[in-house]
Amino acid sequence: MKKEKILFWSATTLIALFEGLMPILTFNTDMAKDGIRHLGYPDYFGTALVVFKVLGALALIIPMVPKRFKEWAYAGFAFDFIFAMISHVAVDGITGETFMLIAVAILAVSYVYYHKLSESAS
Numbered sequence: 001m002k003k004e005k006i007l008f009w010s011a012t013t014l015i016a017l018f019e020g021l022m023p024i025l026t027f028n029t030d031m032a033k034d035g036i037r038h039l040g041y042p043d044y045f046g047t048a049l050v051v052f053k054v055l056g057a058l059a060l061i062i063p064m065v066p067k068r069f070k071e072w073a074y075a076g077f078a079f080d081f082i083f084a085m086i087s088h089v090a091v092d093g094i095t096g097e098t099f100m101l102i103a104v105a106i107l108a109v110s111y112v113y114y115h116k117l118s119e120s121a122s
Helices: 002-026 030-038 043-061 067-092 098-121
Strands: none
Touching (some): 002 043, 002 067, 002 098, 030 043, 043 067, 067 098
């Protein structure tokens, strides 16, 4: 049980930092705005992404959030990572999308161990 908790919280913390804290700190920078424009998206799309990323990160790290919301947060992050990878490949070609694959793997670890811990608590 201890190993499962460590794996869950390590993976979930990385996702929360990457998807919750980092966007708050960087969404209004020129580099972030240029990145959104480079992919062909309007500026307001970046703002909407930040709002949903922060809400999703909070849903994952706050224990009393209902399971259904956590499931939606996991799905949202999976879609975010997959579609970010598709957007980058469509615009820039295959240029080393390893980072997004790593993010998907970390999200998968969090998701699997979330369910293992939920089952053992029941």
